[in-house]
Amino acid sequence: MTKQETIQCAVFGASGYSGVELLWLLHNHPNFSLAYAFGSSAREAEPISALYPQLQGRCDVLLQAWHSDLLPQLAQQVRVAFLALPHEASAELAPLLVAQGIVVFDLSGAFRLKNPAVHQEAYGFAQPKLSQTVPYGLAEFSQLNGHEPLIAVPGCYPTAAALAIRPIRQLLSDNCVPIVNAVSGVSGAGRKAQPHTSFCEVSLQAYGVASHRHQPEIAQAVGRDVLFVPHLGNFMRGILATIYLQLKDEVRASAIEDSYAACYADQPLVRMVQKPPSIQQVAGTPFCDIYYKQHQQQLIICVAIDNLLKGAAAQALQLANQYFSLPSTTGLLQVGAVL
Known part of the structure; x- marks a missing residue:
């Protein structure tokens, strides 16, 4: 694939x-070209730099209002759509795009959970x-083969834990229930202003204890029930998770090392x-950093990711690279973050 054979997206x-x-x-x-960037239908068209001045002179993409009557035009010009939308909005839009032959990478939780009843309970609407x-x-x-019409991009906490x-x-022992204790920066709550996620109001606090919608997603991704306690920290971006696990009897350190190395x-x-x-070493990067320490039959794992990149945008692009048979790191290592 050459630069001249770019894939329109x-x-x-995008706001x-x-x-x-x-x-x-x-x-x-080098292989994807951004043809359209859509924001809320309530906004007037404006350059993305009007919202993010740090992009002025670096990216002149026009942020447009989305209206459904643009769908036929989009289908003629775009091959791939990335949805960074609220869950219900993605659930409504994704099937329409797929019906037009557009490949969809959905960053919402609309299609992550396999069990419709679990989805209903977690998200409050029918999947x-x-x-397909x-x-x-x-x-x-x-292992995407390039024929899937819709791909569900995992959530940030589940990415780190899984x-x-x-x-x-x-x-792990048969009765092990992993304990996932994770702290996220305030950007994980989104851009919309809310008092309880305002940087000046946030201290360090647990939330969604044993009820967060990412708990069933983590359980699905690791193949067993988990105890998940998320926390909101007064920093901008990143996730740091500490995970506690019970090992089978007589698991040696070499077995743990070999398992990670093979994977x-x-x-x-x-x-x-x-x-x-630390969060500092992954913020603004597409990396996931993992450390572990065995204490008798307990295993403690510390994992750090950038919630907006490895936990969202960079993973979506990593999957798109895989979909089109490109190296997984294409377009991810040379570009800094916006925020």
């Missing part, structure tokens, strides 16, 4: 934090019924590190 929800990061990555990608199964795109564990746990789940030897965006990672 559209981003929906939000994950959306603008995706817009910026696509703008700089659309589609004719929607693959769950945890990038390091996905990348930490999945390589060693065969070493991630050819996965350049996952880094096994020698000391507990």
Whole structure:
């Protein structure tokens, strides 16, 4: 694939934090071309730099209002759509785009959960019924073949937890219920102003204890029930999770090391590190950093990702790279973050 054979793309929800990061990555990608960036239908068209002045002179993409009468025009010009929209909005729009032959990478939770009843309980609306199964795109564990019409991009917390746990789940005791204790920056709550997520109002607080909608997604991704406690921290971006696990009897350190090595030897965006990672070392990058320490039959894992990149925009693009048989890191290592 050459630069002249670029794939035309559209981003929906481009005015939000994950959306603008995706817009910026696509703008700089050698094989994708950003044809459209859509915001709310209530907004007038304006350059993206009107919302994000740091892009002035670097990206002149026009942020347009989306109206459904644009669908035929979009279908003629765009091959791929990325949806960084609220869950119900994606549930409504994605099938329409798929019906027009557009490949959809959906960053919402509309299609992540396999069980419709669990989805209803987690998100409060019925999951659309589609004719094809929607693959769950945890990038390091996905094998897209380039024919899937719709791909569900995992949530940020589930990405961190699943990348930490999945390589060693065969070493866990049968009755182990992983405990996932995770802290996220305020950007995870989105761009819309809300008092309880205002930077000046946020301290460090648990929320959604044993009831967060990402809990069933984590359980689905790792293949067993989990206890998940998210926290909101007074920093802008990133997730740091500490995970506690019970190992089978007589699991040796070499078995843990070998499991991670076998899983991630050819996965350049996952880094096994020698000391507990900090958010600072992953913020603004597409990497997931993992550290572990065994204490008798307990395993403690510390994992850090950027919630807007590896937990959203960068993973979506990593999956798109895979879909079109490009190296997984294409367009991800040379471009800094917007925020």
